[in-house]
Amino acid sequence: MLNNRRNFIFRVSIVINIAVLLYAALHLSSTTSPSVEWMPLTVDGSERSAEFRYINQDEVRNNTDRAESSVRNFEESTSQKTPSTMATTNKTQSSTASIPELEKKVNATMPESDTNGTLEIEDEDALNPATLAYLRSLLACNDRDMLPVTTQRGEFWVLKNYVRADHGFIQCHESITYTTHAGFEFLDNVQPLVERWMAPVSLAIHAPGSDLAPTVNSIRYLRDCLNNDLVKQFVTFHVFFSHKHIPSTIPDPEKFLQQPYNCSLPPPHIVNANSTYMKAKSLLYPVNVARNIARDSAVTHFILPSDIELYPSPNLVPRFLNMIARNAKPLSTSTKPRVFPISIFEVDAKVQVPSTKTELRSMLANKTAIPFHKFVCPNCHNIPQGQQWMNAAETNQMDVFHVGKRRGKFVHWEPIFIGTHQDPYYDERLSWEGKKDKMTQGYILCVKDYDFMILNNAFLIHKPGIKHFVKNAKRDAIAGKQSLFVKNVIMPQLKTLFGTRNGCAL
Numbered sequence: 001m002l003n004n005r006r007n008f009i010f011r012v013s014i015v016i017n018i019a020v021l022l023y024a025a026l027h028l029s030s031t032t033s034p035s036v037e038w039m040p041l042t043v044d045g046s047e048r049s050a051e052f053r054y055i056n057q058d059e060v061r062n063n064t065d066r067a068e069s070s071v072r073n074f075e076e077s078t079s080q081k082t083p084s085t086m087a088t089t090n091k092t093q094s095s096t097a098s099i100p101e102l103e104k105k106v107n108a109t110m111p112e113s114d115t116n117g118t119l120e121i122e123d124e125d126a127l128n129p130a131t132l133a134y135l136r137s138l139l140a141c142n143d144r145d146m147l148p149v150t151t152q153r154g155e156f157w158v159l160k161n162y163v164r165a166d167h168g169f170i171q172c173h174e175s176i177t178y179t180t181h182a183g184f185e186f187l188d189n190v191q192p193l194v195e196r197w198m199a200p201v202s203l204a205i206h207a208p209g210s211d212l213a214p215t216v217n218s219i220r221y222l223r224d225c226l227n228n229d230l231v232k233q234f235v236t237f238h239v240f241f242s243h244k245h246i247p248s249t250i251p252d253p254e255k256f257l258q259q260p261y262n263c264s265l266p267p268p269h270i271v272n273a274n275s276t277y278m279k280a281k282s283l284l285y286p287v288n289v290a291r292n293i294a295r296d297s298a299v300t301h302f303i304l305p306s307d308i309e310l311y312p313s314p315n316l317v318p319r320f321l322n323m324i325a326r327n328a329k330p331l332s333t334s335t336k337p338r339v340f341p342i343s344i345f346e347v348d349a350k351v352q353v354p355s356t357k358t359e360l361r362s363m364l365a366n367k368t369a370i371p372f373h374k375f376v377c378p379n380c381h382n383i384p385q386g387q388q389w390m391n392a393a394e395t396n397q398m399d400v401f402h403v404g405k406r407r408g409k410f411v412h413w414e415p416i417f418i419g420t421h422q423d424p425y426y427d428e429r430l431s432w433e434g435k436k437d438k439m440t441q442g443y444i445l446c447v448k449d450y451d452f453m454i455l456n457n458a459f460l461i462h463k464p465g466i467k468h469f470v471k472n473a474k475r476d477a478i479a480g481k482q483s484l485f486v487k488n489v490i491m492p493q494l495k496t497l498f499g500t501r502n503g504c505a506l
């Protein structure tokens with residue numbers, strides 16, 4: 001009886017599935033100006049072309065391909081998860097492969113102009129068409145769309161791509177996304193960040209309860225009221241909040257983006273940090289949920305997951321991609337998975353943030369700049385060959401300075417690095433208040449024997465103001481608990497999932 005019923009339900013579900021597929025297929029084949037039939041936000045022609053800017057153009061160019069991708073999109077939108085980043089084609093798997101492995105495939109597709117197999121790069125700060133074509137075949141990455149989705153992630157609702165950058169569709173090989181997160185009270189960092197990065201930024205904002213209203217106003221202020229359009233052009237905002245702290249209303253970006261913000265009002269993100277809803281309710285900051293949301297939404301192959309107060313050195317994106325395209329040693333010889341750590345420094349509150357390594361080095365010499373957290377946790381951010389890095393003069397192109405490992409003296413290293421979507425995620429059970437929130441990722445990188453390819457001329461500067469150690473009893477209590485949780489619960493799980501390796505610790 002029960003069996004029959006199950007059978008019946010099973011059959012019905014097959015019939016429904018087939019009907020849906022047929023419907024999708026019919027719909028596609030019958031439309032003449034098509035491409036975007038399945039997209040959620042489209043109402044009239046103009047909206048459609050606006051949406052079109054954010055779509056993977058390869059998917060919409062070809063009828064045959066389109067039928068496939070629309071079915072895939074349908075499946076994704078009916079599942080509760082964010083669209084999967086783990087595709088099952090060989091193409092995606094190869095993006096973790098070392099470059100020599102990729103080269104075999106690339107040799108067939110080298111740009112024709114380049115018969116010697118060498119790229120001519122005249123300007124390290126720009127990407128020429130031949131370099132881009134070569135990068136595309138070298139990275140063999142999948143382009144991704146930027147559609148707005150309301151989805152769930154554990155106990156959190158996520159409004160992914162809530163306010164999107166105006167840059168439109170970007171191919172996965174042609175830039176790098178700075179992925180980051182914050183509460184709205186930190187959004188003063190967005191302007192200096194984007195002015196130095198000059199490339200896509202994916203920003204996840206934790207906005208529980210009444211924090212959403214000032215979050216929306218801050219986004220509007222940053223887009224409308226600064227002296228340039230860079231935030232509008234490059235920054236995509238996602239917001240998220242626990243299902244226990246849903247805002248009373250969710251403003252519709254389609255509407256509020258139509259009205260320019262009143263720029264005579266004070267910047268909404270300049271508030272006493274104690275006055276937020278999050279603080280009033282004593283919520284912990286779900287830092288790793290935020291990190292993972294920002295990263296999942298990035299459309300480029302390379303990503304720089306970072307903290308919003310860390311400002312990158314200028315021209316990092318084109319110089320890095322030119323380095324990748326040159327594919328010199330050790331990039332071409334190492335067969336291990338790799339990430340690219342960037343050295344971090346703090347500067348005095350009153351000084352200008354340095355723009356070149358040369359400038360940084362003279363500031364280190366007169367002590368207006370110091371290695372990151374020198375006075376808070378001197379060994380946490382020690383970087384292999386850090387002193388040699390500081391002694392080495394700036395060179396005229398980006399290269400790998402040193403290949404380090406997260407072992408020995410650096411066994412607890414929490415580096416900030418350029419990586420890809422294939423790197424391990426951050427553990428979403430950990431809070432910022434609990435500290436050591438990136439250690440579990442570091443452990444997995446170590447077990448997987450990642451190479452840490454430290455970049456020579458690139459650096460990150462913390463928002464000006466040198467930090468000193470301040471005791472915080474409340475935070476220490478939370479940190480004590482989290483530390484035990486990591487040791488007793490998470491660590492055994494990581495060992496089961498990823499195994500162990502000599503010299504790797506949390």
Ligand SMILES: *[C@@H]1O[C@H](CO)[C@@H](O)[C@H](O)[C@H]1NC(C)=O
Nearest residue numbers: 058061062063064065066068
């Ligand atoms: C569309 O895709 C099909 C099958 O993948 C291919 O045979 C055809 O050449 C493609 N057409 C265009 C215009 O790319």
Ligand SMILES: *[C@@H]1O[C@H](CO)[C@@H](O)[C@H](O)[C@H]1NC(C)=O
Nearest residue numbers: 087088089090091092093094
């Ligand atoms: C994936 O790779 C395997 C082994 O290299 C090959 O047999 C298979 O045909 C590939 N699949 C696709 C979809 O390319």
Ligand SMILES: *[C@@H]1O[C@H](CO)[C@@H](O)[C@H](O)[C@H]1NC(C)=O
Nearest residue numbers: 100101102103104105107117
């Ligand atoms: C790619 O081609 C170059 C020159 O033709 C050759 O030296 C190199 O070994 C090739 N790489 C691989 C991985 O086959």
Ligand SMILES: *[C@@H]1O[C@H](CO)[C@@H](O)[C@H](O)[C@H]1NC(C)=O
Nearest residue numbers: 113114115116117118119120
């Ligand atoms: C090929 O190599 C020769 C000599 O090594 C050089 O003169 C020429 O410019 C190179 N051509 C390209 C397209 O790189």
Ligand SMILES: *[C@@H]1O[C@H](CO)[C@@H](O)[C@H](O)[C@H]1NC(C)=O
Nearest residue numbers: 259260261262263264265266
């Ligand atoms: C903008 O805000 C200022 C300051 O509160 C106010 O005086 C002004 O009337 C507002 N302008 C508009 C158009 O609402």
Ligand SMILES: *[C@@H]1O[C@H](CO)[C@@H](O)[C@H](O)[C@H]1NC(C)=O
Nearest residue numbers: 271272273274275279472474
């Ligand atoms: C915020 O609250 C903490 C502890 O209650 C206090 O020490 C700190 O001075 C407050 N900060 C501001 C900016 O008011």
Ligand SMILES: *[C@@H]1O[C@H](CO)[C@@H](O)[C@H](O)[C@H]1NC(C)=O
Nearest residue numbers: 359360362363364366367368
């Ligand atoms: C330190 O060096 C920087 C860069 O050369 C310079 O701008 C700054 O004035 C110097 N500061 C002091 C206190 O010497």
